[in-house]
Amino acid sequence: MERFFKRPLAIVLVIAAITVFFALQLPKARLDNNNFRFVPRNDPERLAALKIDEVFGSQMLILVGLERRGQTVLDADFLSKVREYGKKVEELPIVDSVTSIVTTDYIGGSADGIAVVPMVGDDFTGTPGELAAVKDRLLEWDMYRRTLVSDDFSATQIIISLDLSADNAGTSQATETYRQVKRLAGEAGFKGTAIHVTGMPVFSSVINDATSADLRMLVPLVILAVLCVLFLSFRRIGGIVLPLLTVVISSIWAIGAMALFGVKLSIISTILPVILVAVGSAYGIHVVSHYYDTVAGMRNMGKEEHRKILFRTMEKIGRPVLLAALTTFAGFGSLCFTSVVPIFEFGIFASFGVIVAFVVSLTLIPALLLLRGPDRKVRKAEGRSEEGSNTLSARLADFFCVIARKKKTTLFVGFAVTAFSVMGISRLVIDNVMVEYFRKDSPIVKSDEYIRKYFGGTKNISVVVRGEKPGDVLMPDVLAAMDGLSTYLMTKVPEVGKTTGFTDLVKRINQVFNADESPDGLSRTVGAAALESDSGFGFGFAEAGSAEDGTAAPAGALAPAEAMAEATAPAEAIPAGPSGSLDQLRLVTLLSEALAHGSERGMSGDELVAALAKETNYRGAAYYEIPSDPARYAKEDAEGLKALIGNYLVLLSGDLSSFADDPLEPTSVRMNVQLRTVGQKDTDRAILAIREYVAENFPERVTVEIGGNALVEISLNNLVVRSQLSSVASSLLMVFLILAFYYRSAIAGLIALTPLAISILINFGVMGYFGVKLNIGTAMVASIAVGVGIDYIIHYMAAYRHEYLRKKEGRDFLRRTFLTSGKAIIFNAASVGAGFAVLAFSRFNMLAYFGGLVTLTMATSSLVSLTVLPVLLDVLKPAFIRKAMPFDDFEAGGEDR
Incomplete structure (x- = not known):
């Protein structure tokens, strides 16, 4: 040395x-707080999500909700500002597309067949007639509702697609884009409008900013706390x-x-x-x-x-x-x-x-x-008595001596606390929810909640159906199964907010093209020549939204009764249908038939109107379906229906990349499922519902793959559980080996693990009872409790052994043990706990809980070391306590050398 x-x-x-x-x-x-980065690169769910992105385009979206309190979004000045805002956002470097109420396309009928036109044309001036026509178009196709507009038309959603893979959602580019999107929204002049911005890139960016702020604030605070402890200790x-x-x-x-x-x-x-x-x-x-x-x-x-x-x-x-x-x-x-x-x-x-x-x-x-x-x-040495004690040390020693001598009571209390903690563990929830990282009053939390309530939130699941060869997925039974899954999810699974996909486009074309047919079936053959388009269809759906109540109108639902009465059809709108006017008898008959086809639980007003529209084929409502009955469409078999659907794709070939891997003969088609869920349990139920439906209803000749950011989050949760088990087990094993080697005794290692195990169980029990979730932050508490809490056990065991070996007749070695270790252990736990308690000032709930839990484990591990550990050593009387070691700096039975 x-x-x-x-x-x-x-x-x-x-x-x-x-x-x-x-x-x-x-x-x-x-900084990078992208959830995708939190799971390994070879994780199956991550690979599946990236593969889906590669085929169907990036799902990295920024969702901007514009809430017009007490007003409607169908306002000329407001729509003009939405258009201007969208143009400015489109100029940002990594923005791929902007889909809004003014940029999406509308599929309607025309004198020559079918036309795909902008929802709001460039020549839009905002006259009452034009606004009524826009409202009529929005109500006409359920795909728009709760995706681009809320049910009451008081809010609209702008979907900004980024040219980024999921891996890069937390990069500086994504962060800067989010800031510009938010800045431009603030400068757009949306008067009387609340702006809500959310999405996966937004969460990553906000977490990055909060992380930087935490570093600037917490490090000085913990240094200040340590400075106070050092000053009080040394002066x-x-x-x-x-x-x-x-x-x-x-x-x-x-x-x-x-x-x-x-x-x-x-x-x-x-x-x-x-x-x-x-x-x-x-x-x-x-x-x-x-x-x-x-x-x-x-x-x-x-x-x-x-x-x-x-x-x-x-x-x-x-x-x-x-x-x-x-x-x-x-x-x-x-x-x-x-x-x-x-x-x-x-x-x-x-x-x-x-x-x-x-x-x-x-x-x-x-x-x-x-x-x-x-x-x-x-400098004067601290005054001590012959027993080496000062007043505080003596009082602590006397207190812990009383506890140590009541062996049965101490062991019973320790066992009871442990049992109670184990019961609390059964209530522990394992969930890593990004929105719960923040305080409930944070802007990002409020924005995410609003989008989930009036649109659909930011979680998505992609259901990809893949055939063996090109065109297989166009078979009617395959598309009917997809459409059935969509209807099932929207009507039976409350966790699902919105479904959009390939089948919605097919049904819409089928509806528009057959608007003038009898609701009972076709009398002619549909050919490709009848299909005309001004442009390819572009909707831009990838992560759309839905209403909070989870009740979707049945396929073919068009509008509430009053809306249908007030709507003014545009020039290219679908004709009213062949039925013309209805006499009283015919009306009553149709109402009876509509009700007969309704659900047993009864029908709402919207559902009744929709059913009546189907019975009369109002605006093609009877044909808002997947063509699956050859006779109904004047076809000989399913292959004929497949050809019919193929003809429909000719019109849409301009923009199908979000839903099909090929515009004419796709091998894979996709449906996007929006979830309004927050935690894993709700998401698990939705995914289980999808898997069960697919297993029971899809043809065996196709494969169905489920992926998306929701499944990546579940994979992360599962990894947290496995990591918790492996890290705690490995930390306990390493501590056992270190102490067993140090004292040349396996019993020493086992005794040391007992207080640690109790403090860890108390930690998990408290989490269970108080609803603190196990996530990527709190999952580290147990391992840190082992690494830091073992110091108190080592300190006490060393002092106990030291005093036991040098005890003299008549001298209370147990009291001397507490005199030399009690105050030091309590003060050390207090100083370390104070350092971690600084995390209570973090902007993240997760880190605040982490700091509180570590402080708790410091308290429990130090107290267990001073109560349960002395009793165990006294009851077991292990040999390593009585055996001299080469590193001892005193002689057994005597004073220090």
Whole structure:
């Protein structure tokens, strides 16, 4: 050791140089809180989502909801501003398309057949007639409702598609685009309009901003907290600066290393400096505390004597500090046994930071003390009695001695608390919900809630149907199964908000083309020549929305009764149908038939109107369906219907990329399912409903694949569960091996694990009882509890064994154990807990819960170490307590050497 510290200035300069090197890397640090990045690259759900994006286009959308409180969106000035806003957004670098009420297309009838025209034309002037025509078009096709407009027309949604893969939703490009979209919306002049912006890229961007803000606020706060603890402990500059310097250096090295190796910071990385300051300061405190205790009261100390005293201090504390560092390293290192990417990254660099804090504490602090030389100011040692106690230590010792002597009561209470905690674990909810990262009053939470309520939210599932060869998916039974799935989800599964897809387009063309036919069936053959189009159809649906109540109108529903009465049909609208006027008898008959076809539970007004429209083929309502009956369409068989559907695709070939992999003979077609769910349980129910329907109703000759960001979130949740089990198990195993090796006894390792297990169970029990969810943040609490909480157990076991071996007849070794360890353990737990309690000021609920739970585990692990552990040692009387070890610095049965 003396040789190593022969040139202390060189040690200081080397550490300073390395610190400067890592500090220069800090500007290269980048943030990325994209959920896709949180799962491994080979995760099946992630691969499926990326494959769907590759075939059908990116699903990275920014959803802008414009809420006109007490007004309608069908206002000339408002629609003009929507158009101008859309044009400006389209000019942003990575914006692929903007779909709004004024840019979407409308499929309608014309004198020559069918026309695909803009919903709001360029020549739109906003006259009452034009506004009525737009409203009529929006009501005419259910695909628009709760996607582009709310049910009451008080809000509209703008769908902004980004030219980004799901992997890049959290990049700086996405963040800047979100900021520009929001800025332009604020500058667009939407008077009396509330603006709601959400979507996966928005969440990633908002989390990135909040993460940066947390780093700027929490790091100074935890440093301030540690400064207060150091001041109260030492009341001198050296005692404050030296321990703090080590943790600042370790934080710079850890974050700098992440930037150096291109590892992006995440919401989890926010707490890395906080943890290193709170936990790593203990090593420096150990060194400085023992040094000051040794030199206290010494006068006229020369440099050589000071040097020897310092080396003796380092030799004495080196082993226990190493043991504490190893066990803390084990706790953080266990987080590397996980597939959750940010937790894995945190585990690596937190472990690195712990080792740096340990090494710097045992090298830089002694080197600086050597350079400074002996303190010329004589400081008095703390006054102690023969038992080595002060007033607080004595009171704590007396208190814990009373508990330790009531063995049965202590064990019973410990068992009862553990059993109660196990019961709470059964209530634990495992869910990683991005919207729940934030406070309920946060703008992003309010925006997401609004979109879910009036449109459909941001979660989506893609149902992809794939045939063996091109054109197979155009068979009527395949499309009918898809359409049946859509109807089932919208009417029977409340978690589903909206479904849009390939079959909606086919049904619409079928409806428009057969508007003048009898509702009973066709008397002619449909050919491709009858199909005309001004342009390819462009809707831009990928993640659309729906209403909160989950009740969708049946296929063919057109409009409420009053809307149908007030609507003014445009020139190219679908003809009214062949039925003409109805006499009273015919009307009553049709009403009876409509009701007979209705559900047994009764029909709403909208459903009755829709059923009546079908009976009369009003505007083709009877043909808003997948052609599946050859006789009804004057075809000989299913192949004839397939050819008919193929003819329909000729019209739509301009823009089908969102729903089909080929415009004419697709091998794969897609349906998008919007969910209004927040948590995993609701999402699981929707996915299970889809899987069950597919298994029972789809032809076996096609394959059905389900993917999307909702399934990636579920995969992340499953990984959190597995990582929790693996990290806790591995941390406990490593701690067991370290202590078993240190004490040469497996029993020592098992006894040490008991208090840890109790504190971990209490942590999960509290989470269950108080509804704190297990997510990527709270999943780390148990491993950190092992890594940090084991210090208290080590401290107490060392003190217990020390006092037991040097006890004299008549001396109460148990009380002396509490005198030497009780106050230190309580104060250490309080200081570490205070450091983590700073996280209560985080902008994220998840990190606030994390800080509170770690503080709780510090309290429980320290208290269990001072209550249950003494009883276990007394009852079991393990051999390692009575056996002398080579590292002992005293003689058994005697005083310290």
